[in-house]
Amino acid sequence: MSSPKFLARARSCLGRGLAALGVVLLLGVTGAAAGTYEFLAAPEIDLNRIYRVDKATGEVGACQYGLKEGTIGVTLCYPPGQGAGAQASSEYALIASRHEREGGVFRVDLRSGMMSICYVLNSAVVCTPQAK
Secondary structure, X not given: OOOHHHHHHHHHHHHHHHHHHHHHHHHHHHHHHOOOEEEEEOOOOOOOXXXXXEOOOOOEEEEEEEOOOOOOOEEEEEOEXXXXXXXXXXXXXXXXXXXXXXXXXXXXXXXXXXXXXXXXXXXXXXXOOOEO
């Protein structure tokens, strides 16, 4: 026979275990739904720039590490500029060329096959007009 204390502990442990499982499942579902951005490093081998694309809208931005005296450094980010803003709703991705001196990336529309090249110009990310 099991003691009442043992049964109470077992129920408590089972309840906590089910609660933890619920949290894990909730985080898994939320994490899967939260994947709206894709990130890609610029192919240039001496450039520490990362590009970001919103996979649904095609909006492109970029960030890189920068030096600032008296600090450990700063994150320099470039907002979307001409041609890099939101496009027609679709499914977008970033692709890097294999050219080791290329600082830009290709934004591709996976549904239509349209492409544009995006790069940092002055203080913003710009993209060429889409073409096929």
